[in-house]
Amino acid sequence: MLSTIQRKIVMPLVILSRNAHNQYLITNENNGTREITLNHEKTKNSLSLDMMTHLIEAINLNKEDTSLRAIVLSANGNVFSAGHNLKELQMSSGIEQHKLVFRKATELMKSIILSPVPVIAKVNGFATAAGCQLVATCDIIVCSDKSKFSTPGANFGIFCSTPGIAVGRSVPKSKAMYMLLTGEPISATEAYESGLVTKVVSADKLDDEVDKIIDQIKSKSRSVITLGKEFFYNQMDLSVLEAYKLGEDIMVKNINSDDGQEGIKSFVEKRKASWSHKYQ
Numbered sequence: 001m002l003s004t005i006q007r008k009i010v011m012p013l014v015i016l017s018r019n020a021h022n023q024y025l026i027t028n029e030n031n032g033t034r035e036i037t038l039n040h041e042k043t044k045n046s047l048s049l050d051m052m053t054h055l056i057e058a059i060n061l062n063k064e065d066t067s068l069r070a071i072v073l074s075a076n077g078n079v080f081s082a083g084h085n086l087k088e089l090q091m092s093s094g095i096e097q098h099k100l101v102f103r104k105a106t107e108l109m110k111s112i113i114l115s116p117v118p119v120i121a122k123v124n125g126f127a128t129a130a131g132c133q134l135v136a137t138c139d140i141i142v143c144s145d146k147s148k149f150s151t152p153g154a155n156f157g158i159f160c161s162t163p164g165i166a167v168g169r170s171v172p173k174s175k176a177m178y179m180l181l182t183g184e185p186i187s188a189t190e191a192y193e194s195g196l197v198t199k200v201v202s203a204d205k206l207d208d209e210v211d212k213i214i215d216q217i218k219s220k221s222r223s224v225i226t227l228g229k230e231f232f233y234n235q236m237d238l239s240v241l242e243a244y245k246l247g248e249d250i251m252v253k254n255i256n257s258d259d260g261q262e263g264i265k266s267f268v269e270k271r272k273a274s275w276s277h278k279y280q
Contacts, residue, residue, distance in 0.1 A: 024054045026076075032069035033214055034058075035122075037076055044082035045075050047130050051085075052104045059111045059119070066222055066277045070214045071115060073138060074122040080147070081131025083163070086156070105130060105162060109137045113233055116226040118217055122210050123147045124203055126185070133163035136170045136196060139229065142210050144203040145188050149196060152183030169236075170196050221259035222277040228254075
């Protein structure tokens with residue numbers, strides 16, 4: 001049986017590092033960063049019902065724990081994700097199964113949008129169809145220069161309507177329609193220039209670039225980041241005037257929070273802020 005002193009030494013280590021592994025995902029959590037790695041290379045990391053269920057669970061796990069600061073989605077193999085598993089969309093599967101697939105996909109995308117911490121896609125390969133949708137839904141996307149992105153559903157008789165929702169909100173209409181109508185992949189450089197991805201780096205610098213971004217996020221108040229992320233997505237569906245009205249209320253709420261006041265005081269006193277990360 002552990003002594004009180006031993007428990008004090010051991011318990012923080014358990015909190016700081018959580019690892020899980022199943023046939024679909026590898027999840028490693030360390031010092032506030034949870035990396036979820038798609039690990040089903042035999043199906044090119046397809047978004048089967050099982051894969052999506054595991055992803056949703058991994059994203060939502062202990063999401064209110066203030067020690068969690070960022071989630072990273074990555075993948076093993078040269079295909080980040082090939083999109084939906086087409087075997088689940090055959091006629092023999094039945095229309096109820098088809099409805100379930102797309103309902104589950106929507107639930108997955110919502111879990112990213114509603115996550116209280118930033119979700120970062122770390123892409124080193126090909127993201128196609130719903131795999132491209134998954135990437136485009138993330139808050140920040142960093143990819144290697146060998147990555148490619150496509151929405152080729154029309155090639156197989158299934159227009160990429162739902163992937164187009166995420167892609168169409170990330171890139172100009174003409175680029176989105178090019179991807180959706182031709183099915184042709186775009187390069188990492190084209191994806192960056194069109195606004196689909198945040199940064200492009202060489203494959204050997206991908207981990208370092210993501211770590212730099214996470215370090216910047218961790219230097220902020222978690223509660224402030226959560227408030228800001230939630231407002232950003234809420235205001236996108238509003239008119240400009242409605243967005244400004246809601247923005248006024250959010251700014252007042254932010255400023256009157258403990259961390260809002262701490263940020264102001266630390267700036268005035270020229271010192272590093274000491275965040276509580278708590279919500280009011």
